[in-house]
Amino acid sequence: MKVKKQWITSEQLFEAISEQLANKRMASFTVTGMSMWPLLCHGRDQVIVEAIDPLCVKLGDIVLIRVDKRKYLLHRVTKSMPNAIETTGDGNLFHDGLFPRSYIIARVSKLIRNGREMDCSRFYLRIAARVWMLLFPFRRHIFNAWARIRRGDR
DSSP states (O other): OOOOOOOOOOHHHHHHHHHHHHHTTTTTOOOOSTTTTTTTTTTTTTEEOOOOOGGGGOOOOOOEEEEETTEEEEEEEEEEEEEEEEEOOOTSSSEEEEEEEEGGEEEEEEEETTEEEEETTTTTHHHHHHHHHHHHHHHHHHHHHHHHHHTTTT
């Protein structure tokens, strides 16, 4: 059975997600935007999020945070302090800045690509995330090289 996709506003989406999380359920949604590329791609990948105690979030986790009433981010934790976290999109050349841990809504527990679930706690995904975080100062060069390869430049 093919599932029909339906576009809704982010306000409606996050209201439904918050309701599911409040009832101790997981929630899933299709990713929009390219800030988490190359791991997550707009319209292609889905994530499953779970409620989490904000104090349990670790470096490298992908979290859903509520920045303000209408703005949410799904980015990776790149710095962790007792009362705050810093997040960065895997496809971004800049950090988002510091957010209070109270902004954390959920943590991504699984990724879904082409119907295949990948558990975010898997060793290889955590290692890949750490390596990608260490390469942050070189991302501009990596992205430029990737663009040249895609265009066929030498």
